[in-house]
Amino acid sequence: MNKTYTGLDIRKVLAPDGDVSRSLVNFEVRPEQIEMARAVQQAFLKKRHLAVEAGTGVGKSFAYLIPAVDLAANGMGRMLISTFTITLQEQLVNKDIPFLNSCMPQKFTAVLAKGRSNYLCKRRLKFALQRERSLIDDSEFDKVRDWADQTKDGSLSDLPFLPKSRTWDRVKSEHGNCRGRKCPNFRDCFYWAARRRLENADIIVANHALLFSDLVLKQQGASILPGYKFVIIDEAHNTEHVAEDHFGIDISNRRVKFVLDNLYNPRTHKGLLTHTDAKATVDLVYKIGKESERFFKQIQVWYEQTKNETKGRCYKNFIDDTLSGHLKELSAELSKLAKEKEDEDEKFEIMRFVELCKALIHDLENFLSQANAGQIYWLEIGSGRTSTIRLKSAPLNVGPEIKRCLFDKYESVVLTSATLCTGATQEKSGFDFFAGRIGLDDFNAVRLGSPFDYKKQVKVYIEKDLPNPNQSTFIGNAAEAIKKYLAKTTGGAFVLFTSYVMLEETAGRLSQWLGENNIKLLQQGASVDRTTLLKQFKTRGSNVLFGTDSFWQGVDVPGQALSSVIIVRLPFAAPDQPLLAGRLEQIRELGGNPFNDYQLPSAIIKFKQGFGRLIRSKTDSGIVAVLDSRIVNKSYGKKFLAAIPKCETVIVANGK
Secondary structure (H helix, E strand, C coil), X not given: CCCCCCCCCHHHHCCCCCHHHHHCCCCCCCHHHHHHHXXXXXXXXXXXXXEEEECCCCCHHHHHHHHHHHHHHCCCCCEEEEECCHHHHHHHHHHHXXXXXXXXXXXXCEEECCCHHHEECHHHHHHHHHHCHHHCCHHHHHHHHHHHCCCCCCEHHHCCCCCCHHHHHHHECCHHHCCHHHCCCHHHCHHHHHHHHHHCCCEEEEEHHHHHHHHHHHHCCCCCCCCCCEEEECCHHHHHHHHXXXXXXXXXXXXXXXXXXXXXXXXXXXXXXXXXXXXXXXXXXXXXXXXXXXXXXXXXXXXHHHHHHHCCECCCCCCCCCCHHHHHHHHHHHHHHHHHCCCHHHHHHHHHHHHHHHHHHHHHHHHHHCCCCCEEEEEEECCCCCCCEEEEEEECCCHHHHHHHHHCCCCEEEEEECCCCCCCCCCHHHHHHHHHHHCCCCEEEEEECCCCCHHHHEEEEEECCCCCCCCCCHHHHHHHHHHHHHHHHCCCEEEECCCHHHHHHHHHHHHHHHHHCCCEEEECCCCCCHHHHHHHHHHCCCEEEEECHHHCCCCCCCCCCCCEEEECXXXXXXXXXXXXXXXXXXXXXXXXXXXXXXXXXXXXXXXXXXXCCCCXXXXXXXXXXXXXXXXXXXXXXXXXXXXXXXXXXXXXXXXX
């Protein structure tokens, strides 16, 4: 390893006659991109953490990939690059990285990392064919078998169809169900072949969920990914949300039912225990199934009786644990049954359910006893006759956990996004909220504006006279304002809401008018998935998409298909949500101001994300309409406007 290596000259690589420009048609030199790339390079070389907010159009991926490739290819250490969305991951793996590999002087290897459960296990497939065929839909299972004989990749994304979850569960690779080098399929195992490719890669591309799964396991002496020295987190504004899922608890009635039904389903008379001489265990599974129904029914009754007071937040031992004891009995019976089996594959399959039972017991006991004082515990109850009932917990502040497993363990972590700062200031203080929430306390910071000309490309309309969104007259007035802005652009609009309730009511008010004006309404939550909605929006003519949370970020619609973004209300999270309420309570107890310290900066970052949906290229143009009058009528409103690029702004008063 060359420890005195000082890195390549970034300016030459991104210069008008540099490596990139010679290979890329219509390449434009962007000073912001060069500045970011040099900051990333220096962070790696000087072993510093770095936060970079870079506006749309800076070219963030090249700015971190070029120094990452240079250092990794020169033996300075393996790079792990993590994204939140599949879209960005695919851009890196299929476009940006192959391009740089073709034009940069250093040759390197980059591999996409997938979770283990994405890979087919040949041993389990063979066992299922021989012993469990009755458990799986024959026609679908035959397709998996035929594909397994042809595929080189062996991962779920390579399958030409999406199998039922029950089918894939019987044949996927799993850590606790792997015989390792003792397996007859080890040498040609899809998972281990992928692992070997990762071991030999200079750069690993993963998603945030896989990154945090690996970080948590590494704390326990295990791992999903091979070692890496440097970490780059793109779409870093999602870091806190992803991390809290990995440091909390999530139990549902469906999770319990999955375990029991795969052992023995009394309705279909199928399951792993069907072909074993274990009637007593089958009877026990049936008994626990009934007890599980009673247990979750009691939880639902408790929720209905207390929801006005608790909003679903639970206190310690809020309900009697009538389930863990039975699951312990089942775990013991399954362990005994496994020991009696001579077939190693059958033994492994049974022991898999022992581990699933133990994990359930651990989570149930921890949830009900509220073992971690630093967490909030709450219920989520779905709608419908067969609703999902969830017991969830998450840290009040996940920052210390992230610091311990990420920032304290790696020499240099680079975090970047277009939305990390909460104010207009160019100083490091603009990162205070983001950094504080994720435990980042010793870092360099760079804030770069967009190279786009927002003053020419965007006009912002603000409805000053609309009622406060909390007033009953707001939705009716907002619907009329939406008509006005849709007429300006003949559709081609995202209308962003903060709740499904408001979305559905507004859609009901506007559906007839939209039909009369030949504007197609695409509505999130109306039985069409997000990906299909977006595809329809991009391909159809005059249309409008009503969306909530997931459409505020990670959605790319360049060109005239999207010519307006209408933000119905400022994106303050509902303060009665248990996790948020707990966090606000903690801030208050520590002497802080919950609104200024958490609610406002969180809303500003999300507002920036919604605003950022409109302009995705230097040729895009359009309007952003804000229907929430608080942005000009409240003192804090100016902070929202200060956080976005300077645009031509029109204050609409008296309906004009």
